[in-house]
Amino acid sequence: MPKALSVLFGAGFAVGCAWALGRMLLKRARFPLAREEEHPLAFVCGAPVLSLLITGLCAVRAVYDASFLLLGVLILTAAWRDGAFRPSAAERLPALPRLWQWLFWTIFAVYGASALLAAMAPEISPDGSGYHLGIVSRYYRAHGFARIDTNMYAALSQGLEMLFLFAYAFGRHSAAAVVHCAFYLTAPLLMLRFGQRLGAPGAGAAAALFFLCAPVALIDGTSAYTDAAVACVVFAVVYLAEQDAPPWLAGMLCGFAYALKYTAAVALLYPLARYAWRRQWKALAPLCLAAALVAAPWPLRNWIHYGNPAAPLMNRLWPNAFVHASFEQDYVEFMRRYPGVESYAQLPLELTVKGRLLGGFWGPLFLLAPAGLLALRRPLGRRMVMAVLLFGSTYFTNTGARFLMPAAPFASYAMALALPAPMLPALAAAHAVASFPDMPRKYMQAPGWRLSRIPWKAALRIEEEQQWLARQSSGYKAARLVEALTPPDALVLAFASIPESYTSRQIAVGFQSGRGERLLDLIHAAMYSDMRPQTEAVFRFRRRKLEGVRVVETHSPASGDERRKDLWSIFEMRLYDAGKELRPLPSWRIHASPNPWGAGLAFDGSPATRWRSWERIRAGMFLQAEFAAELALDEVRLLMSEDQYGVRMRLEGKPPGGGWRELAGEPLKQGFPAPLTLRRMAMREVRRGGVTHLLVQEQDYAWADLSRHARAWGIREIGSVDAYHLYQLE
Secondary structure, rough: HHHHHHHHHHHHHHHHHHHHHHHHHHHHHHHOOOHHHHHHHHHHHHHHHHHHHHHHHHOOOOOOOOHHHHHHHHHHHHHHHHOOOOOOOOOOOOOOOOHHHHHHHHHHHHHHHHHHHHHHHHOHHHHHHHHHHHHHHHHHHHOOOOOOOOHHHHHHOOOHHHHHHHHHHHHHHHHHHHHHHHHHHHHHHHHHHHHHHHOOOHHHHHHHHHHHHHHHHHHOOOOOOOOHHHHHHHHHHHHHHHHHOOOOHHHHHHHHHHHHHHHHHHHHHHHHHHHHHOOHHHHHHHHHHHHHHHHHHHHHHHHHHOOOOOOOOOOOOOOOOOOOOHHHHHHHHHHHOOOOOOOOHHHHHHHHHHHOOOOOOOOHHHHHHHHHHHHHHHHHHHHHHHHHHHHOOOOHOOHHHHHHHOOOHHHHHHHHHHHHHHHHHHHHHHHHHHHOOOHHHHOOOOOOOOOOOOOOHHHHOOOOHHHHHHOOOOOOOHHHHHHHHHHOOEEEEEEEOHHHOOOEEEEHHHHHHHHHHHHHHHHHHHHHHHHOOOOEEEEEEEEEEEEEEEEEEEEOOOOOOOHHHHHEOEEEEEEEEEEEOOOOOOEEEEEEEEOOOHHHHHHOOOOOOOOOEEEEOOOOEEEEEEEEEEEEEEEEEEEEOOOOOOOOOOEEOOOOOOOOEEEEOOOEEEOOOOOOOOHHHHHHHHEEEEEEEEEEEEEOOOOOHHHOOOHHHEEEEEEEEOOOOEEEEE
């Protein structure tokens, strides 16, 4: 029970400080609000201010329990002196019809209590216990921002994670989830008040319940995710824009939407369109300036840490070693169509009544979503449909069910405005019953991600936390195994994600960063025959003196050609004169485009390392060496692998005082014996890359080879649990 109290204190302290800041902010905005609107809007408007304050503490490495406690006390004291705690004398909104008063508050109370208990339970959501809180815990231990080059998710905007950090200091994982739950529960309150404000109280209450009771909203909103917070904030943006709030207030929330999730940056377009429609041109400058100020910390941090303000995206525009452009291309394509989804025609049923392929579902009620188009007959309905189109415009960048969250409040409103008013109470009640844990199992076969039960014993810590986590989280024991058997400075290379927030050790999941990909590539090149250095491409030409040589890619496969996904790679580029190899000198200037950072690997004398383009092949790529003095050459050999079927090359040389000229076209190819000790050589390079341990699960693709040839790899198993095996590099 004491742990449950610390969870509530941590979350309540964060939410209370955000609310207090919002109360002071709204007072200075001189924005007339009804009494019912003040409190939910105060929380939402104060959250970006608190987030910015914590961002500042992170930037100066002042993240300590004492500093958070002092900050909170100062905020609450200032709010008390400002009169924020005094009852408001504002007018009240028109009352809800009696039926809706009973129905809305009954369902809201039941779902609210269920959500709070679910959020208080130990965090087990994949992304929440993984990277969201894994990054938060890293910042907490480092007392501020740390450059994390093993996880691309660390480069995403982290406005909500700053609030998580504040709560985490006092209540750890569950307190962060409760902060997110506060946004999830605030969203339907805003939707209700919006309907009352605009003369559609019944539609507002129904829309609020449609959103609140959706299974994916409930499970997401009670996890340490960000999607429900995004939905709440973007709805508040529309709320303020529709009520002629000060432009800077709406702009601040637009910037915060970007700080929550990149795709939510489209929120700025709604007030821009509204102000432009009303010809309120003077409102545009404060709107955009406030949005830029709140959003600015994240691109600035990324520029400093990763050399790319949009990291982990746009890596071709801002090339860097942190995330490879090839990974971004593959990742974007993967997220647009999940495994098992063969056609977008599957989406309606998957999103509403199945959810197995898209990570959740919205419930059968949302099969009626197309009826929302009938709301176009009303002015408010037209604005809601416009908002659906705007906030749903980013959905196909990731077709998971929860990525419809920003559009869901507006889709719910459009449905409520379009359907006959007498039907709405029955629909809302049926939706609430059908979505409650674990009702979906009674009418669906193996329903997707949802809250299957209310874990009240775990929430109140009547059930011991570690035992519950060990039973509910598949990777929790692996995280604790790593914590127990590795030193504090360990770097563990894993082949799949684990709940890394439950260990203080640094976990590098192979696919989550450029560094991780390069480490895994060393293992792959030794493991798979078509990736081994067993082909030599030989260029022969008339002996001549040169100041440099380079090999150039000449082929850009067509978009429908599967070879367009090939990556160009060269293990070694060797230069010869009359059969004698010329060893690279420190004075040589080695360069490549793309991936200049890895160019030296093609000249390091090791057949275990290779330069890779880390970008899909296209004409114009090159790898080159320029010499400090002229060298006589007549042959260049490239040690390569066979996993690059679309590569076409030519060799160019740089004669004294001249430019680059072609020396030879396509090379001759011949076999090359891969070293018998290639596995150990590769693992030695992995060790040189900072890795101390490997974490392998028996279902990982590498498990069979690593376990069977552990001695050849130079690794030793030091522990195992639940089909996870921890190896130490020798």
